[in-house]
Amino acid sequence: MIDLRVKIGEVVFPTPVFVASGTFGYGEEASAIADLSKLGAIITKSISPEARVGNPPPRLFETTAGLLNSIGLQNVGVEAFIKEKLPFLRNTGVPVIVNVVGKIGDDFVRVVERLENENGIAGYELNLSCPNVSEGGLEFSQTAKAAFALTSEIRRRTKRLLVPKLTPNVTNVAEIAKAVESAGADAISLINTITGMAIDIETWKPRINTIIGGYSGPAIKPVALAKVYQAAGAVKIPIVGIGGIASWQDAVEFFLVGAHAVQIGTANFINPNTAIEIADGLANYLMKHNLSKPNDLIGKMKKS
Amino acid sequence: MVSIGVRRPTNPGVYECPVVQIDEVARGIFLMRLENQAISRAVHPGQFVNLRVRDEAIPLLRRPFSVCRTNRDAGTFDLLWKIYGAGTELMTRARSGDRFNVLGPLGNGFSISSITKNAIVIAGGLGIAPMPLLIESLQEKRIRIIAQLGARRNDELWGEETFQSMGAQVSCATDDGSRGYKGFVTTLLQEELKNNREVEVFACGPMPMLAKVSQICLEAQVSAQLSVETMMGCGFGICMGCPMIPSEGVKEHGRYVLACLDGPVFHAGEVALHD
Numbered sequence: 001m002i003d004l005r006v007k008i009g010e011v012v013f014p015t016p017v018f019v020a021s022g023t024f025g026y027g028e029e030a031s032a033i034a035d036l037s038k039l040g041a042i043i044t045k046s047i048s049p050e051a052r053v054g055n056p057p058p059r060l061f062e063t064t065a066g067l068l069n070s071i072g073l074q075n076v077g078v079e080a081f082i083k084e085k086l087p088f089l090r091n092t093g094v095p096v097i098v099n100v101v102g103k104i105g106d107d108f109v110r111v112v113e114r115l116e117n118e119n120g121i122a123g124y125e126l127n128l129s130c131p132n133v134s135e136g137g138l139e140f141s142q143t144a145k146a147a148f149a150l151t152s153e154i155r156r157r158t159k160r161l162l163v164p165k166l167t168p169n170v171t172n173v174a175e176i177a178k179a180v181e182s183a184g185a186d187a188i189s190l191i192n193t194i195t196g197m198a199i200d201i202e203t204w205k206p207r208i209n210t211i212i213g214g215y216s217g218p219a220i221k222p223v224a225l226a227k228v229y230q231a232a233g234a235v236k237i238p239i240v241g242i243g244g245i246a247s248w249q250d251a252v253e254f255f256l257v258g259a260h261a262v263q264i265g266t267a268n269f270i271n272p273n274t275a276i277e278i279a280d281g282l283a284n285y286l287m288k289h290n291l292s293k294p295n296d297l298i299g300k301m302k303k304s
Numbered sequence: 305m306v307s308i309g310v311r312r313p314t315n316p317g318v319y320e321c322p323v324v325q326i327d328e329v330a331r332g333i334f335l336m337r338l339e340n341q342a343i344s345r346a347v348h349p350g351q352f353v354n355l356r357v358r359d360e361a362i363p364l365l366r367r368p369f370s371v372c373r374t375n376r377d378a379g380t381f382d383l384l385w386k387i388y389g390a391g392t393e394l395m396t397r398a399r400s401g402d403r404f405n406v407l408g409p410l411g412n413g414f415s416i417s418s419i420t421k422n423a424i425v426i427a428g429g430l431g432i433a434p435m436p437l438l439i440e441s442l443q444e445k446r447i448r449i450i451a452q453l454g455a456r457r458n459d460e461l462w463g464e465e466t467f468q469s470m471g472a473q474v475s476c477a478t479d480d481g482s483r484g485y486k487g488f489v490t491t492l493l494q495e496e497l498k499n500n501r502e503v504e505v506f507a508c509g510p511m512p513m514l515a516k517v518s519q520i521c522l523e524a525q526v527s528a529q530l531s532v533e534t535m536m537g538c539g540f541g542i543c544m545g546c547p548m549i550p551s552e553g554v555k556e557h558g559r560y561v562l563a564c565l566d567g568p569v570f571h572a573g574e575v576a577l578h579d
Binding site: 023024025029030032033051053054056057058059060062064065066067069071074217218219246266268269270271272273 | 546548554560
């Protein structure tokens with residue numbers, strides 16, 4: 001019998017296939033189409049201290065097997081999240097991880113401190129890919145120093161699962177991974193979107209409003225896999241792999257390079273049941289290979 | 305804060321829908337009949353479905369289409385499109401018996417008030433797509449219908465005979481004058497509203513046309529519902545990729561509205577209409 005449960009920190013997840021922040025709203029929007037109770041976990045839309053309206057249109061542009069976006073972290077803010085969104089999420093019965101975002105470190109602290117009073121939250125994923133105003137606009141996870149400082153700040157304030165989410169837009173992701181591990185992170189998730197652009201050659205204008213956006217989808221999977229491999233080799237804490245996963249075969253690759261769990265992102269837009277179907281496909285794969293649990297795959301890539 | 309769009313529950317589903325028939329009904333304009341009882345029964349005029357062109361990463365996203373017409377007895381629904389890019393080009397190659405994965409019905413369609421007695425249905429280009437289903441509903445309510453159809457040229461115009469057979473009084477406008485009035489279809493609307501203001505206007509078409517319809521109707525103080533054509537990601541509100549700007553301003557309104565959840569049908573004056 002296949003047991004898909006995975007334990008990360010103190011949290012037991014029913015399957016290792018989660019839905020990624022910003023690709024599943026607050027859960028409710030997809031509930032007519034997907035059976036949320038079969039998800040491994042729901043990572044919420046990024047939550048900031050105050051509501052954010054997000055960026056003007058156009059926010060999306062489809063590229064070859066990929067997607068550029070500049071949603072701009074549109075969210076209802078922490079108070080409305082607690083009042084309007086959390087009760088539904090709590091009722092799904094699956095672990096809820098709140099993705100937290102801010103422009104300065106104090107924003108993250110405010111959101112986490114407020115959420116510490118609320119039940120039904122398994123942990124926090126820190127969106128370290130937002131430009132850090134006090135560091136001159138560099139993303140929090142572009143320097144080991146800023147990533148360490150922020151993770152430590154939050155670690156002091158919560159015993160819940162703490163998962164910094166790293167950007168791929170760095171030279172050495174292993175260094176950042178080590179920094180957040182030493183700051184007390186329970187796990188690391190990566191990758192967030194890659195910076196990307198597209199231009200309309202008739203109007204000479206950028207395809208999305210912010211000019212540069214976040215690039216996601218099947219096209220970025222090889223990049224994500226390499227970053228996950230590098231991070232997994234650098235730290236002892238579990239890695240949650242993200243980036244272009246659209247099938248169970250994609251997910252197996254991430255486990256083999258060292259991920260303990262995966263998140264499904266852009267694929268949810270096309271099929272919000274992707275994470276559930278991948279969990280089923282993973283169970284079948286394990287059975288066919290006479291394996292009993294996802295753990296039997298983790299980091300088992302053979303070097304030629 | 306003025307509330308924009310009423311988010312009615314749509315209870316969408318994901319269905320594998322067999323293709324019954326595909327026809328090129330006008331130059332570069334295709335009509336496809338798909339079989340699915342649930343969508344055929346549930347869909348309201350102005351709602352859309354999000355269709356997966358094929359089970360591949362290219363094209364990646366689903367493509368949204370207004371439901372054009374249904375046959376509830378046969379359990380079919382029709383979609384209308386023209387070739388716009390790789391996705392719609394691939395769709396034209398489908399043959400009867402092929403299947404498409406379809407998510408729907410989605411969005412807020414047109415609402416037909418019980419006091420409406422006369423309707424003007426105005427469509428530009430592919431904006432014709434949701435109108436047959438709307439006209440059927442208006443007919444059922446015994447509302448008198450004037451249909452105004454605009455296209456670039458005669459051979460790109462579809463719907464005149466269909467709408468006439470459905471009992472609408474139809475007039476056409478083309479850019480080159482090859483059928484009907486030479487000029488914008490919105491000029492026909494302007495003329496009609498000069499002597500007839502006891503009407504409700506239903507419009508679909510490109511943004512500049514909708515902006516003009518909106519302006520004309522606001523000036524004439526005639527109620528108008530506009531179905532916007534816009535790029536979408538998911539179609540059901542999780543990607544937040546299809547924002548529209550509320551007319552009163554984003555800050556004043558408190559948020560962008562989403563074409564998929566709050567629309568795609570808006571009342572004139574609710575949202576800013578531009579490319």
